[in-house]
Amino acid sequence: MAEYHLKTPLSENEIRRLVVGDTVYLTGKIFTARDEAHKKMLETYERREEIPFNPAEMAMFHCGPIIKKKNGKWFVVAAGPTTSSRMELFEDKFIEFYRTRMIIGKGGMGERTAEAMKKHGAVYVAYTGGAAVLAVEAIKEVEDVYWLDELGMPEAVWIMRVENFGPLIVTIDSHGRNLAMEIMEKVEKKKLEIIKNL
Amino acid sequence: MSLTHESLVKAFYELIKKAVTELSPDVVKALENAYEREENVVAKKQLEAILTNIKLAGERKLPMCQDTGIQTFYIEAGFHTPHLEKLKPAITEAVRKATADALIRPNTVNPFTGVNEGDNTGRYIPYISWELVEGNEIRVYALPKGGGSENMCKLGMLRPGEGIKGVKRFVVEAVASAGGKPCPPVILGVGIGGGADLALKLGKKALLRPLGRRNPDERIAKLERELLEEVNSLGIGPMGLGGKTTALDILIEWAHRHPASLPVGVVFQCWADRKAFITIKGDGEIEWR
Numbered sequence: 001m002a003e004y005h006l007k008t009p010l011s012e013n014e015i016r017r018l019v020v021g022d023t024v025y026l027t028g029k030i031f032t033a034r035d036e037a038h039k040k041m042l043e044t045y046e047r048r049e050e051i052p053f054n055p056a057e058m059a060m061f062h063c064g065p066i067i068k069k070k071n072g073k074w075f076v077v078a079a080g081p082t083t084s085s086r087m088e089l090f091e092d093k094f095i096e097f098y099r100t101r102m103i104i105g106k107g108g109m110g111e112r113t114a115e116a117m118k119k120h121g122a123v124y125v126a127y128t129g130g131a132a133v134l135a136v137e138a139i140k141e142v143e144d145v146y147w148l149d150e151l152g153m154p155e156a157v158w159i160m161r162v163e164n165f166g167p168l169i170v171t172i173d174s175h176g177r178n179l180a181m182e183i184m185e186k187v188e189k190k191k192l193e194i195i196k197n198l
Numbered sequence: 199m200s201l202t203h204e205s206l207v208k209a210f211y212e213l214i215k216k217a218v219t220e221l222s223p224d225v226v227k228a229l230e231n232a233y234e235r236e237e238n239v240v241a242k243k244q245l246e247a248i249l250t251n252i253k254l255a256g257e258r259k260l261p262m263c264q265d266t267g268i269q270t271f272y273i274e275a276g277f278h279t280p281h282l283e284k285l286k287p288a289i290t291e292a293v294r295k296a297t298a299d300a301l302i303r304p305n306t307v308n309p310f311t312g313v314n315e316g317d318n319t320g321r322y323i324p325y326i327s328w329e330l331v332e333g334n335e336i337r338v339y340a341l342p343k344g345g346g347s348e349n350m351c352k353l354g355m356l357r358p359g360e361g362i363k364g365v366k367r368f369v370v371e372a373v374a375s376a377g378g379k380p381c382p383p384v385i386l387g388v389g390i391g392g393g394a395d396l397a398l399k400l401g402k403k404a405l406l407r408p409l410g411r412r413n414p415d416e417r418i419a420k421l422e423r424e425l426l427e428e429v430n431s432l433g434i435g436p437m438g439l440g441g442k443t444t445a446l447d448i449l450i451e452w453a454h455r456h457p458a459s460l461p462v463g464v465v466f467q468c469w470a471d472r473k474a475f476i477t478i479k480g481d482g483e484i485e486w487r
């Protein structure tokens with residue numbers, strides 16, 4: 001249960017060192033992506049075209065932020081994580097195509113994502129659900145936005161610069177462990193025990 | 199003092215603001231106690247992040263979570279109040295204003311067209327639940343409740359033969375299957391009896407009670423204590439990452455039931471247990487309590 005302060009771009013070595021239960025505070029660049037953005041980026045890759053930024057250099061954040069424009073500059077009002085399991089459909093391909101090394105979200109992800117993370121060297125980290133103001137505190141700047149007109153504010157890809165963003169808890173590591181799933185298996189067993197003793 | 203529309207709009211705006219930016223002391227206390235109790239490092243970190251987030255939200259007057267829910271108000275209105283007709287228009291206007299000021303996120307979507315009108319009003323919304331009571335005072339409760347926890351609510355139409363044991367099983371199963379999704383530590387409002395609608399309504403109304411205030415009926419208070427212990431022994435923990443604190447409290451309300459049915463409504467509330475109250479006196483004076 002070590003604590004790490006990491007900077008993007010993240011190397012494979014840094015990622016392989018992390019194990020389930022570790023805490024990360026992240027500094028550098030992150031990009032937001034929800035369902036629509038995933039679909040768009042995967043389709044672009046399959047057409048052998050390029051997207052306008054490099055996901056390998058940043059961490060991904062499952063988040064649909066509330067952002068305001070003031071004096072020609074974007075600033076973030078709230079930016080809590082969204083439920084990651086919806087992205088399970090896309091994430092193994094996304095990691096394979098774009099080599100993102102860290103994915104930030106809430107609620108955890110499934111076996112396909114865990115498998116891709118093991119193979120390509122990536123981790124899933126959980127950010128506290130609902131802690132929207134704490135996230136805003138760590139976001140220093142909105143650097144860019146892609147597909148805003150096409151996808152709308154929550155689904156667009158926002159590129160942000162963060163400082164000491166966290167606590168981020170490693171819940172899927174690159175060695176095949178998945179903390180949220182391990183806990184739910186234990187909960188299931190405990191549940192049967194409780195019901196038996198009622 | 200006469201109560202004007204403008205002063206009511208202002209009061210309801212402040213009520214919404216208070217609800218979304220400040221947690222009430224009973225909830226903060228319960229979260230602090232949970233932080234003290236937890237030994238699991240990950241659980242402690244989650245609770246610490248929540249407590250810091252609450253502190254920052256209060257200081258900066260920002261919504262503590264981006265999901266500010268569907269705007270919901272419970273009103274207990276005295277039979278003899280002269281202010282009844284002023285309430286709904288003032289609440290609706292306050293909701294629009296709070297949305298325009300980015301205090302609450304535009305969250306009302308037409309289920310058929312998918313269109314979000316962008317001002318948090320629409321058919322039946324803001325939702326107001328009315329109850330008539332003795333006296334000439336009006337008590338207004340704001341309960342802006344997020345979608346993540348609302349999605350976990352469950353209704354069980356149990357067979358009466360299953361008895362209170364069946365009720366317990368149903369609650370434990372609901373919490374186990376929700377896991378980390380409703381952003382635990384949660385607060386559970388459980389409605390027992392009545393019909394399908396009343397069971398859920400009682401469950402939701404139970405959430406207005408301060409945490410730690412046991413049901414006045416000793417048998418039910420005992421059931422609350424036992425269920426809380428059982429649910430916390432599941433080990434889901436803060437954010438579903440393991441720990442002793444899955445629920446901060448369980449609050450039960452009940453009604454008589456039909457001989458053939460035993461309805462149980464389980465209502466989940468997340469750690470962001472946003473609630474605020476005001477009292478409008480007969481003479482128009484507004485009290486913040």
Ligand code: SF4
Binds near residue numbers: 345380468
């Ligand atoms: S469940 Fe509650 S804390 Fe979590 S995102 Fe929804 S409203 Fe916020």
